[in-house]
């Protein structure tokens with residue numbers, strides 16, 4: 178019998194590529210997003226892709242969508258996310274809320290709705306970001322949302338272990354998608370969605386707790402994150418050309 182994977186944020190970028198790649202490997206894919214036209218176009222790529230449109234921020238819609246699944250997916254990739262930057266350190270609570278609603282509560286809504294059907298075969302994968310490794314200028318909202326997600330993934334990995342549930346955290350560097358096409362700054366070591374999907378699938382296959390790529394970039398940021406905070410801030414200012 179075909180294995181089932183549920184992927185949120187499948188209507189574009191990384192999630193779309195993952196949907197295509199899992200379907201081509203014989204998996205049945207529940208491809209979730211909000212934009213039904215784009216999801217239906219994705220459904221045309223393979224008969225193994227089932228589009229599922231709902232807003233991850235709406236718990237009622239999420240619960241109804243999850244209840245409609247004919248098969249409980251053994252692999253759940255919670256990838257839907259959004260990014261906005263703040264300007265000149267000016268805190269904009271509405272912006273923070275928009276980011277946290279999708280990146281944190283959207284993920285938690287999906288977990289809560291699916292958790293009663295988890296089994297010892299369940300592999301839960303959360304898509305964080307390498308932005309959470311270091312304090313990056315203008316990323317107060319996005320970076321903190323992904324830092325929270327990393328904490329949630331790592332604590333769930335401990336707490337769900339006794340039930341046989343595997344939890345993985347994915348921390349990509351820059352990937353060329355509609356999300357990063359909006360960026361107005363240089364993105365070092367930008368990789369393609371195809372490369373991202375390959376790295377994520379390989380890590381999931383190996384049941385890695387943490388999947389990060391491209392390695393040169395992520396290991397560099399990880400190393401910087403070991404420095405005292407003063408040195409981290411100086412390094413980030415230098416790298417981003419942010420001088421006070």
Ligand SMILES: NC(=O)c1ccc[n+]([C@@H]2O[C@H](COP(=O)([O-])OP(=O)(O)OC[C@H]3O[C@@H](n4cnc5c(N)ncnc54)[C@H](OP(=O)(O)O)[C@@H]3O)[C@@H](O)[C@H]2O)c1
Nearest residue numbers: 186188189190191210211212232233257258351352354356
């Ligand atoms: N691209 C990068 O460099 C990069 C780096 C690190 C981490 N990430 C993370 O990777 C994930 C995918 O990003 P991407 O670059 O592939 O971005 P993307 O192309 O903009 O895709 C984002 C996806 O999330 C979905 N989504 C957003 N809000 C939603 C909502 N309220 N309800 C349901 N679905 C929603 C979108 O669906 P609709 O368009 O249909 O609403 C879309 O399918 C995100 O979590 C992002 O933070 C990306």
